[in-house]
Amino acid sequence: MALKGRIVIDTERCKGCELCASVCPHVAIHMSDTFNAKGYRPAQWADLNNECTGCASCAVLCPEAAIRVYREVPARAVTTTT
Amino acid sequence: MALKGRIVIDTERCKGCELCASVCPHVAIHMSDTFNAKGYRPAQWADLNNECTGCASCAVLCPEAAIRVYREVPARAVTTTT
Amino acid sequence: MQYDVVFSGFGGQGVLYAGQLLAYAAMDHGLHVTWMPSYGPEMRGGTANCTVIVSDEDIGSPLVTHPTNVIALNNPSVDKYEPLVAQGGLLIYNASLTSRTLTRPDIRGIPIHASEAAAELGNLRLLNMIMMGALLQLADAIVPIEVVEIALERHMATRHAELLALNRSALRRGMALANFAGAVA
């Protein structure tokens, strides 16, 4: 099974351009129905099928640098260092 | 025998750059010892050996357009027309 | 006498168009008029607005520091203009897109649920005409609604019967809403 990922969208920074949504291979991003303070409908991470791989395509394409992407990594190395 | 030529140099226009003299295949151009009104030593046609062919190299190279070149042409055609 | 009106909202809400309509109507009505937009795509984002001044003599400044009448189509416009409206002035705002109520007691603030009304009329783009209707109702000395309707037909791209009818309904709806809101306020 592929590694799992998740993203966090800075919805106040988001301008609702929909580019992230268009590029997500897993259709894990949808546009919100409500407006943010700037009057845009921001993107929302809605990984309904739990398919997000943390591929970061959305973040790579986001013109507002509004997306942070997390991805699972094998933890052993991590546990030893911290 | 090659066709004969001759040149006429506008010595008042000449600036004595010596380019014509340098290019004449028959060394038929020399620089004058006296000055023209502008203070230049103009080129002189001195075809001592009667070798000028009217090749026009001198005129082609003259930056002041100061040289007119004449060349012999067979005259028959000419006589019929004039 | 001189009237000034500021129309303010998001780009795309038709504020410039509404202002032009009023300007045409005033011109047809034989009045002096100026229409002055906030301009320049060098300023991206933010609100668009225009100022219309109607007068029976030459108009000096085409802009006013403290407008007497403001039509605010969105929240940022309310934020921007509430402090600026002249004492005793009129601020008609689109309550559908405004999250708060006004604070100044010395102005006439009239909330109009214009977006909803436009949706009811079947076309969100009628928003500006609804607000225009409200304006004509509440500051009616500017120009009679009939003149505005004629201007719609003459100068704007609303010569098609259906469009014209729709716009007219929007104007009337705005008047009605304003009548009600004005009475409440």
Added chain:
Amino acid sequence: MQYDVVFSGFGGQGVLYAGQLLAYAAMDHGLHVTWMPSYGPEMRGGTANCTVIVSDEDIGSPLVTHPTNVIALNNPSVDKYEPLVAQGGLLIYNASLTSRTLTRPDIRGIPIHASEAAAELGNLRLLNMIMMGALLQLADAIVPIEVVEIALERHMATRHAELLALNRSALRRGMALANFAGAVA
């Protein structure tokens, strides 16, 4: 008291150099001095000239309309300056390169066969020094020749004994020629 001298000739005849030499000499002599060239390669051809003004007080204009002293190294310079020399002024000209005599009776025109003299001294480039000698002889209040000789050594690229000697001879030769010509004139 103020003296002005114009040096004029073809480019290459050393007129600018001669003027600078005089300027250095005047400066060393504790006088005020300006040296002003005709400038700019944007003007091709024609004559080059410079004006030197020597004075015991601040100098106003570094140029004069009617020079008191003119050194003309060639025919065009004579043509140009004969009409301009101040009444009673001095025009020393290189008779070797001048095809005509002067016409103005109200100026001192001194012909010097300077090119020939330079050739005799073995170097055509001494022409300017010969004319300078003539100037010092005929307008001697400007600066004493000794000061000019020291200036030659101090400021110009003539520190080498032979060069210096040659230049000195040229100056002296110019003085002698001027003495003779001046007496004749």
Added chain:
Amino acid sequence: MTIESYSEAIVADRPKALSKTQSHYCPGCLHGLAHRLIAEVLDELAIRGTTLMVAPVGCAVFASNYFECDSVVAPHGRAPAVATGLKRVSPDKIVFAYQGDGDLASIGTAEIIHAAARGESITVIFINNAVYGMTGGQMAPTSLVGMKTTSSPFGRDVKTMGSPLKMSELIAGIDGATFVSRRSMHNPAEIRKAKKAIRRAFEVQINHQGFSLVELLSNCPTNWQMTPLESLRWIETRMVPVFPLGDLKNAAANNGLKGV
């Protein structure tokens, strides 16, 4: 016995060299994306603190607000000259200019060509969106043939307005230019290549190898009157064929000095 255990790593985030300030760009405008790529490179090469930016007049005129490095705004088209002045007196700093196509390919033609010709040790990021964004969508030298803009309302006509000017090809033909690359930002794969090119361009400067320029095909949804998504498709299908992607010159690499 093997215990399977996972932890989470951040694999994409807002770069440090990018300010917190919200941008003024229109939704979907790739100026913001270009900024992010540059900022990522500044972070990766750890040069933010020694980098001086020259911002243009154009939609990116506010770029100073968006980068956490020192900056100045040049007159329209003159960024390469301003960058030259900065770099000549600050040879130990990294100087980059950010320019639009009106800025670089029209009014500033002389300045960019001569900066390249001198082999000026600066990096230029050239945002080609085929239009004057800031002034409302007029024709740029890079507008496509037939393209309707507010100053070519009947479409760009080759006969009176000429063909699109390929600045990167021109500049690649100049001896002083070391690295010239054209990349696009219309999909994640191209964006990754674009970033590599930007990185290479800065490395050229860091290594004192001369002039470097990266052209990025970009968009202007507002003035193209398209949705952001449509605009990306338009870059891919319309612009890329006219402005082919790739490294147009990689002289230092050719010299074997340093590869990408």
Added chain:
Amino acid sequence: MTIESYSEAIVADRPKALSKTQSHYCPGCLHGLAHRLIAEVLDELAIRGTTLMVAPVGCAVFASNYFECDSVVAPHGRAPAVATGLKRVSPDKIVFAYQGDGDLASIGTAEIIHAAARGESITVIFINNAVYGMTGGQMAPTSLVGMKTTSSPFGRDVKTMGSPLKMSELIAGIDGATFVSRRSMHNPAEIRKAKKAIRRAFEVQINHQGFSLVELLSNCPTNWQMTPLESLRWIETRMVPVFPLGDLKNAAANNGLKGV
């Protein structure tokens, strides 16, 4: 019986399109030669009376005095823009600009590139003498590497001043340019080729085929501090290797429209 008889023909003479005025050029300066070639072409094509010249600021600033056609002097470097203005309102006239290397390759870079990019129907004669003649011999963008000039007293150093800029190659790379040729004037054979190129350039304009430019390698004996003869040798041995001669672009011919 054959009677041999000869008459005399004039095979070279001062062209009619050249004024009688004496030029102000230094002895041996090839500006005068370039003028003559142009004048010969104007005569041969019988276009003197419909030709408008745009003279530059540079040693050729007086060119108006030397040609028997209408003319105007443009600001330094802007001749292509002035020519554009003239031509756009006078499409039936032949418009040519005459420019030096400081004029065309330095201050006027943007104007020449954009005239070419628009495919402006004008002809440009570009006199490259590798130096600023008129102002007294400063470095030009076309000065050779190591060349000492009054503004590069230690020689042109590639590191700080870049390499010679090859404008004709750049311009040939622009779609709008139809005919771009570099020729030299250092000997009669080359001069004859130069004239052919000039003729072709004007023909391109006459035939409405677009933008044409002929670069002529020229001299500046005064500022090069050489005799005229030495200066020709210098063109041949030093300039030609850096600026190779030939037609760099002959697009109309390639299109089969019209050969040289």
Added chain:
Amino acid sequence: MAIELLKGNEAIAEAAVRAGVDAYFGYPITPQTELLEYMAKRMPELGRVFLQAESELGAINMVYGAACAGKRAMTSSSSPGVSLMQEGLSYIAAAEVPVVLVDVMRGGPGLGNIAPSQSDYFQMVKSAGHGDFKPIVLAPASVQEAVDIMDLAFDLADKYRTIVTVLLDGTIGQMMEPAELPPMKPRRTAAPGWALTGAADRSKNMILPFRLQVDDLEAYNLQLQQKLALIAHSEVRYHEQMVDDAELIVVGFGTAGRIAQTAVRLARRQGIKAGLFRPITLWPFPERRLSQLADDARGFLVVEMNAGQMVEDVRLAVGGQAPVKFLGRMGGSLPMPDDILAAIVKLDQASTRAQPDAPCTIEGPSMPLKHFVSVN
């Protein structure tokens, strides 16, 4: 023609078209761009020349070229772009070819902003480039006046073979007002004798923006100055209102002038004898008329959207006869009628003819410091 609601920039463009402009060359810059965009559409429709230049340098030199051919040529720009045109303008002045330039000023210095401003009065009126020359400068205050001025601009340019600048600010460029366009003039077909049209049947024409010989250039300059003197004598234009009995004269051009008109009316309603003087030609400046008014006026108030530029010309004209005070706004702010009125009231109280220098400080409202953003 009917009265229409017209946007300043577009109305100017259409008025130029109707005045017979043959060629337009320009480069986009706010707040002038609509003019260029209008021309981009209109000129090709009419088979005339429109060309977007590579820069303002390109544009002004293209205009120079087209004008040399004897065609009616124009360009338009805004402050930074006009700065780039200075060399070209100086050449055009020296060459004495007719050119019309529309300068829709914006806030400066530098990139400044795009808001309305009058801070380039000096740039146009005192020094539109190096050397001694002056373009005719026309400053409209309404869309209608802008329309009317375009025809005049081309005529004056042709008549005197000079540059005519139409100087306005973003307010007038962007505003819509009712205005009437003139009918379409037939285009000129015959080129003037000096124009470059080919020397086929006449001796050659040369347009030479230089005289290398000192005497020649002096003679040339004297002749140019004579021409300027003639223009100064013949082409002064201004608008005045209620000046006949005015004790206080408010002077302003363009937008500032029209706003001042409102203030003058307000002052009159308060019983202050104020009058409006609005120069329409900024060069030639209506100095004679102002000097006449100074014979009787108690004081002058100059209102500008800059730090004080035309006020110098007013002072020169008034010549110390009465106090001249200044009210200015900068950076795109408009001087509002109330501000001007307050200044009029202040001047009214302070100034007497006997004491022309009585202290009376009038300044633009100084900005609260919180608005101030330092350079870095």
Added chain:
Amino acid sequence: MAIELLKGNEAIAEAAVRAGVDAYFGYPITPQTELLEYMAKRMPELGRVFLQAESELGAINMVYGAACAGKRAMTSSSSPGVSLMQEGLSYIAAAEVPVVLVDVMRGGPGLGNIAPSQSDYFQMVKSAGHGDFKPIVLAPASVQEAVDIMDLAFDLADKYRTIVTVLLDGTIGQMMEPAELPPMKPRRTAAPGWALTGAADRSKNMILPFRLQVDDLEAYNLQLQQKLALIAHSEVRYHEQMVDDAELIVVGFGTAGRIAQTAVRLARRQGIKAGLFRPITLWPFPERRLSQLADDARGFLVVEMNAGQMVEDVRLAVGGQAPVKFLGRMGGSLPMPDDILAAIVKLDQASTRAQPDAPCTIEGPSMPLKHFVSVN
């Protein structure tokens, strides 16, 4: 240091070097070129920056860049080249970075000629670009003064973060005169706090020549005007001679001023109480001192090598207290001492304080018409 015979342009260059100039960018143009050529040789010798730019546009923007780095940067040019720098100058003024510009004026308009001229007074003093700003303008009248002024120029530029222009004409640029150079100053090593030196250990520095918001730009302009007012208050410089008892004041700057000095001496020898007033700072203009002198003087004669530019500032300063007459030469001609003397004599006869406007026409010698060559 010893007195040497120095050529103006070269002396200026060396004085800049000794004042610690870090970088020179320029483009050749007569009669300024020797300055650039001197720098081409001298700067590399010292390990400093010399760069021949592609144009004056390039040069001024390179200077802008170098100044942003906190370095002492300069350029030099002449009239047409300075016209091309106007946009850059306006940006530099807006950005408030220190820059020194040497402008060796030549005859205009257009290409004009290369002869000495003062016809760009307006261009530098009134409008060195769009927008409300003013460079400090220093006008030396001798090689020594030019040398001394260079050090001052850099100091003032740094002190006020402003443009300082040294404005002279070809006469001073080309002339040789004895002068003494100052010793070499150590170069500044620490960059000022606002300079672009990298934001490694501090928050970023931004140099922004714009304020898009109207309020911001107005606040910015007000602050700029305050700075200019401070300069106007503190940095006025002039030279006067024999003014104490003078009835007639001759005013001239630069070359015209030094020639006028000769004329004033000649006038004194004739018993005319003339005095010389030579502004050294053209901006800030010494208006207060002139106004003081106008309290007692019977008349002013302004001598310029142009059609009359500084005379406006003199008139503004004199404020109608005494007649102000003008003598001008153009195109490269110098006003000679005799001409000036004649004008002084005329003014002496015509002007009385009682009748400040008594007719007295003073003009440059008008050219014989045969010298006149029309444009085509």
